Amino acid sequence: MTRPITLPFYAKLAFILITLICFAFIFCTGKNIITPVLLAFLFAVLLLPIFSFFNKKLKFPRHLAAIVCLLIFLSFIVGILVFISYQVTYIANDFDTIKKNANSFILEIHKFIRENFEVSIGDQKKYLDSVTQDSVKNGQAKLGSFIISMSDVLLDSTIIIIYTFLFLIYKEHFKLFLAKLIRQENHAVLKDILSQIKVSINNYIVSLIIEMIVVSVLTSIGLWIIGIKYFILLGLITGILNLIPYIGILVAGIITVLASLTGSAEFSIILGILIVNIIVQFIDNNLLVPLIINSKVEINAFVSIMGIIVGGAAAGISGMFLAIPLLAILKIIFDRIDPLAPWGYLMGNHVPRKFTWRKQKIATEN
Template identity: 60%
Template sequence: MYNTIKFPFYIRLAFMVISLIGITYILCMGKSILIPILMAFLIAVLLLPIVHFLNSKLRFPNVLSSTIAVIIFVSLILGILAFISYEISDIADDFAEIRKNINLFIVDIQRYIRANFHVSLWEQRKYIDDVTQDSFKKGKETIGTTILSITDTILDLTLIPIYTFLILLYRNHFILFLAKLFKKEYHVKLQEILSHIKGSVQSYISGLIFEMIAVSALTCIGLYFIGVKYAILLGIITGILNLIPYVGILVAGVLTILSSLTGTPELSLILGVIIVNIVVQIIDNNILVPLIINTKVQINAFVSIIGIIIGSQIGGIAGMFLAIPILAILKIVFDRIESAEPWGYLMGDNLPKTFIWKSKKVKTE
């Protein structure tokens, strides 16, 4: 017989706070190792149906099935990157025209500021020169950091397919390891948790892919109709960057505006690009995300935003991307553990209409 020790609330709260501090410290110190592994885990879960199909239908051995699935995924990513790099080379040929149109656009803005805000051209240029000099000094200081960051990114891109292959290859080994950690009476609940995690992650990633395709198509159509030269490329870039919460669409908008200057510096085209991006985001946030994403991952907006901010502080862009799947996994685990069920409810988006305290009235003298 095992005796369960029940600690007071303040002791449990202290344990929880200490655990959160320890987990956060481990994530911050080991992010260079953990982030590629977590990314590989998400990709491996996404590729599981392909591996199961090759194993069960075509009778391929597990090693060959895992290898083919990873090769298909890497080939798809390389194909997209090859198309983008080819199209970007065409934009690079128009760089002189872009630079000329940017200068004309800046001159128009300076004249508008001088006419409406009574700031002379000399004062505006002096302010721009001061900002440019400060940025140049800071840029020189961050060159080394940028080079190291690029090196780390290339290393991660190399390791992620390897990690993905190994996770797919040893998936049953890992599941058996988890089974050995718990007693047999908990194996049914463990199987249920793992099954829900697999389904939730697969639905979320597939939903993101569908959302990316939809945003890319809508952006391509909108940019094409307003006369932007590289509408297809900019639409695809917008769809890919839209995967990065909040920040990605802003970067995509800036790139689209700059690329639209290959044809003309007219303000009407730039306003058209801004309107297209706003309309696409309205459709995305009010139709695509509620139908595709929110139905797959039942996390409320408050917890999502906090998780994304924490993820960005720990792991940058990769941390922002991983925040929602990790929160979804935590919610699945919390919902199926009795002592952690309130935390799972806190993370959910099922809002009660009213709440009535069920307590006895206390008489007051």
């Protein structure tokens, strides 16, 4: 019987770091291939309860049950997009009013700069004209890149739908593959890991949907109170964009400010929009995220922020969205493998009240 190889701590740490670097390199190199697969995996896990209902309860064939799940999911997404596009047409009808109020607002800004910074309106316009000319020169290149990026989004969306379908119908096949990789005595641990991953991802995505709904409702109520015309649409857009960490709320604020110009160009309205966004973000960050999101994934704020930053640097918005569920999966795996348990504890949000070092007697040789 062979004895297990025991390595010193620095060797284990070196192997772990090398493994992480290899995984990071593979992900950054093949992010265009790996990102749609990971997104499809998340959607497949989310749709598993519906798939099981049609497949096991209603006795639908696996392929038909997967198709019905995807149709329900796509109908929900398309319904939101149709509602948004239907509301956007009303805003487009007020384009002349928006243009007029925008010019009035810009004029007020010019006056403010002239009075407080002693820069004449003519100098300000010359500077804006120079910036505008530079942007016009690059306009065709930007338009071309926008068209290419939109085509990439459509292609990725199609691939994600196909991958989600395949994950659903080959669910048992992938489980058997993992069981063949792991020794039979460790199958109980593997089963526990898979079940916990399923629960964690489902809870995370459902929590995101709840957070989106609450943020949408709170923003809509706030915009309605201050008298914004399209408060329902703008609240929904804010809730959806809030799913994108950091960047989403800024984009939603800009869209809301532009849409507010359909009514008036008063600075008090824009100030009210900023106050509403700040209050909603305060409630979201201090109540919704700790109670709804963090309590489900059990990842501390430090690791979450680092993961989002690294994910954004590696794969953009998709990486930022995938960061938290991937960290949750890693924590589940680390917690159930004894050599990696300290890393799982490091990622968790359980902070001890007080830590005391254990005193041990050191034996000395005479």
